[in-house]
Amino acid sequence: MRILVALGGNALLRRGEPADADTQRRNVEAAAAGLAELAADHELILTHGNGPQVGLLALQQEHGEPDAPALPFDAMVAMTQGQIGYLLQDALACVDPDLPTATVLTRARVAGDDPAFASAPTKPIGPFYDEDEARRLADARGWDVGPDAGRGWRRMVMSPRPVEVLEHEQIELLAGNGAVVIAAGGGGIPVTRSEDGYRGLDAVIDKDRCSTELALQVGADLLVLTTSVARVSFDYGTRWQRDMERRNRRVREAGREGVPRVAGRSPTPSVSPRSTSSGTASRAPPARARRPTARPRRRPPACRRRPRARRAGSPGR
Numbered sequence: 001m002r003i004l005v006a007l008g009g010n011a012l013l014r015r016g017e018p019a020d021a022d023t024q025r026r027n028v029e030a031a032a033a034g035l036a037e038l039a040a041d042h043e044l045i046l047t048h049g050n051g052p053q054v055g056l057l058a059l060q061q062e063h064g065e066p067d068a069p070a071l072p073f074d075a076m077v078a079m080t081q082g083q084i085g086y087l088l089q090d091a092l093a094c095v096d097p098d099l100p101t102a103t104v105l106t107r108a109r110v111a112g113d114d115p116a117f118a119s120a121p122t123k124p125i126g127p128f129y130d131e132d133e134a135r136r137l138a139d140a141r142g143w144d145v146g147p148d149a150g151r152g153w154r155r156m157v158m159s160p161r162p163v164e165v166l167e168h169e170q171i172e173l174l175a176g177n178g179a180v181v182i183a184a185g186g187g188g189i190p191v192t193r194s195e196d197g198y199r200g201l202d203a204v205i206d207k208d209r210c211s212t213e214l215a216l217q218v219g220a221d222l223l224v225l226t227t228s229v230a231r232v233s234f235d236y237g238t239r240w241q242r243d244m245e246r247r248n249r250r251v252r253e254a255g256r257e258g259v260p261r262v263a264g265r266s267p268t269p270s271v272s273p274r275s276t277s278s279g280t281a282s283r284a285p286p287a288r289a290r291r292p293t294a295r296p297r298r299r300p301p302a303c304r305r306r307p308r309a310r311r312a313g314s315p316g317r
Contacts, residue, residue, distance in 0.1 A: 002045070002219065005045070005224045008049045008051075015128050025087055031091075050077065051125045053083065054073065057079060107188055108163075108164070122146075123204045124154040165183075171218060
């Protein structure tokens with residue numbers, strides 16, 4: 001089975017944790033054992049968010065001026081792909097040194113006339129602030145800010161919808177030959193067509209939307225969108241919150257573009273793309289047939305396997 005797992009950027013650096021490399025490494029290592037076990041029996045593609053990381057990098061870029069001019073977000077997304085890809089590869093190697101891994105610098109094409117470029121920014125990045133501090137920073141630095149799923153206020157940037165993952169063939173080739181592929185980090189590097197090829201855009205794409213596009217392009221059998229909450233909810237973080245146990249056609253069509261809402265109340269930015277993406281994937285056709293992988297599947301080293309529970313009264317071997 002070919003599985004695509006999307007890891008949230010907040011899973012690598014959680015709210016309230018120190019924003020240092022050691023903290024992110026520990027969080028990645030905590031997830032690596034389960035991912036390596038999954039890769040032992042399946043083709044595995046990993047994507048990841050970068051909201052906290054790209055926001056912190058943008059702060060570093062601002063503080064470096066005027067000595068070092070700040071880079072646009074397309075370049076910073078590329079930088080975080082390398083940073084987080086390295087952490088994931090290193091953590092997986094600690095669990096299983098023989099597990100082949102590869103990080104693919106990945107571009108995501110968006111439409112040049114995407115409505116996001118003419119609308120208020122919706123993608124939260126960087127640290128969390130209280131409302132007063134966020135508004136002060138917005139005035140001082142020219143940011144757009146807004147609430148993020150009831151967790152605090154953050155900087156908001158443009159987030160166009162991905163149309164195509166350009167490196168999908170390379171990703172599929174690596175996965176089909178047994179490598180754990182880390183790709184489309186931070187929603188992919190945003191680019192659009194130009195007269196001489198492609199040009200980068202000063203934006204950050206939502207990783208769940210990009211992960212869904214990639215899953216469809218590589219023919220994934222299963223798409224897993226990880227989240228810090230138990231399940232998708234209506235009116236998350238309010239007194240009207242209702243958890244959704246199962247997503248059906250009526251719910252998918254209830255809100256704008258498949259986003260669930262109640263009595264006209266739209267969900268928060270962090271929940272909307274994930275809900276929309278799950279609806280897109282659930283309507284996708286079955287994955288196309290693929291050739292067998294060149295490398296036989298291996299289980300993790302014996303020291304990493306969990307012992308099976310014995311039935312009561314069964315003799316040991």
